[in-house]
Amino acid sequence: MQIQELKLLNFRNYEKVQVAFHKHLNIIYGKNGSGKTNLVEAIYVLALSRSFKQNSDKTLIRNDTDLTKIEGTILSNYKNVYKVILTPEGKKVKIDNNKITKISDYISKINVILFNPSDLRMIKDTPSIRRKYLNIAISQLNVEYLKQLNQYNKLIKTRNIYLKQMYLNGNSLQSYLDIITEKLVEVGISIYTIRKDYIDFINSFIQEIYKKITMKGDLKVIYCSDYANKSKEELLKFYKKNLSKDLAFGKTNFGVHHDDLDFKLDNLSLKDYGSEGQQKNAVISWKLSEIEIIKKEKKVTPILILDDLFSELDVEKIENIFKFINKDIQTFITTTEIEKVEPLLKGEEFKKIYVENGNLKEM
Numbered sequence: 001m002q003i004q005e006l007k008l009l010n011f012r013n014y015e016k017v018q019v020a021f022h023k024h025l026n027i028i029y030g031k032n033g034s035g036k037t038n039l040v041e042a043i044y045v046l047a048l049s050r051s052f053k054q055n056s057d058k059t060l061i062r063n064d065t066d067l068t069k070i071e072g073t074i075l076s077n078y079k080n081v082y083k084v085i086l087t088p089e090g091k092k093v094k095i096d097n098n099k100i101t102k103i104s105d106y107i108s109k110i111n112v113i114l115f116n117p118s119d120l121r122m123i124k125d126t127p128s129i130r131r132k133y134l135n136i137a138i139s140q141l142n143v144e145y146l147k148q149l150n151q152y153n154k155l156i157k158t159r160n161i162y163l164k165q166m167y168l169n170g171n172s173l174q175s176y177l178d179i180i181t182e183k184l185v186e187v188g189i190s191i192y193t194i195r196k197d198y199i200d201f202i203n204s205f206i207q208e209i210y211k212k213i214t215m216k217g218d219l220k221v222i223y224c225s226d227y228a229n230k231s232k233e234e235l236l237k238f239y240k241k242n243l244s245k246d247l248a249f250g251k252t253n254f255g256v257h258h259d260d261l262d263f264k265l266d267n268l269s270l271k272d273y274g275s276e277g278q279q280k281n282a283v284i285s286w287k288l289s290e291i292e293i294i295k296k297e298k299k300v301t302p303i304l305i306l307d308d309l310f311s312e313l314d315v316e317k318i319e320n321i322f323k324f325i326n327k328d329i330q331t332f333i334t335t336t337e338i339e340k341v342e343p344l345l346k347g348e349e350f351k352k353i354y355v356e357n358g359n360l361k362e363m
């Protein structure tokens with residue numbers, strides 16, 4: 001899979017851009033604040049219809065304009081033109097100029113794996129952030145997963161509203177809550193199973209990749225879930241047993257919406273005991289594992305984006321990472337230090353794109 005051409009209109013600091021990419025390696029360089037990350041962010045938005053940053057979609061629209069367009073020609077088994085249009089009112093997505101009604105039907109068509117320095121949040125931050133990363137990873141493989149996730153979130157919202165009504169009114173029907181809870185458990189078990197299978201898949205690659213990058217240490221990802229090793233009947237009993245707690249808090253305190261991941265290096269939690277370098281290497285190992293999963297499951301090679309990698313790791317680690325970047329992986333590397341990158345690319349074909357104040361110069 002590769003992006004052959006990208007067109008931008010009013011995206012971040014880009015007014016109007018059209019650029020063609022090398023099928024293997026693209027080096028995007030320039031000073032800080034010039035728009036390097038914005039360019040690869042546009043590729044990410046084209047694939048997933050949202051940014052990898054925490055900002056809202058509105059911040060992607062160039063100042064003093066009211067519309068952003070991102071258009072990309074993607075070559076996979078077929079050549080297709082994808083388009084994401086953003087306005088203050090919302091977003092539209094199109095494939096070959098055909099409007100896609102549901103975003104969930106658009107996501108997973110273009111597979112992109114990105115490493116950005118902010119991805120350390122995957123280890124350092126809260127469980128909700130780790131679930132977000134996990135959901136994005138799985139959604140690139142499984143369209144139904146997103147639909148089930150949306151259904152689960154709606155059921156949680158409905159159940160929480162009804163719990164508050166029951167607590168305040170005291171005469172609400174228990175039978176209606178039982179119906180919601182049973183459906184919640186059914187969808188929750190499906191989500192748990194998909195997540196567990198994905199983490200098992202990650203663990204089949206991540207240890208070997210981590211060792212090849214660092215030359216030491218055993219890395220494993222532990223999936224922590226309230227639903228682990230429980231049948232539907234056991235879960236329903238548990239919800240009944242804890243009903244008084246849910247009523248008191250006015251929310252559902254148990255379920256896959258509390259799932260978490262624990263990255264363990266040599267059986268110690270990286271969040272609590274790992275150095276920043278170990279955490280970075282673990283996140284990159286996760287990303288490289290995602291590539292292997294997509295290749296195996298979808299029979300396509302995803303697009304790889306390494307944003308500001310050279311400021312995050314020493315040269316030896318980067319050289320080891322480069323061993324995983326085969327010629328069948330279209331790769332984008334952003335850097336302020338082109339002089340450090342070029343010596344590592346001897347014998348490689350690549351394209352250099354210089355960025356300055358939202359303007360591109362192909363070298």
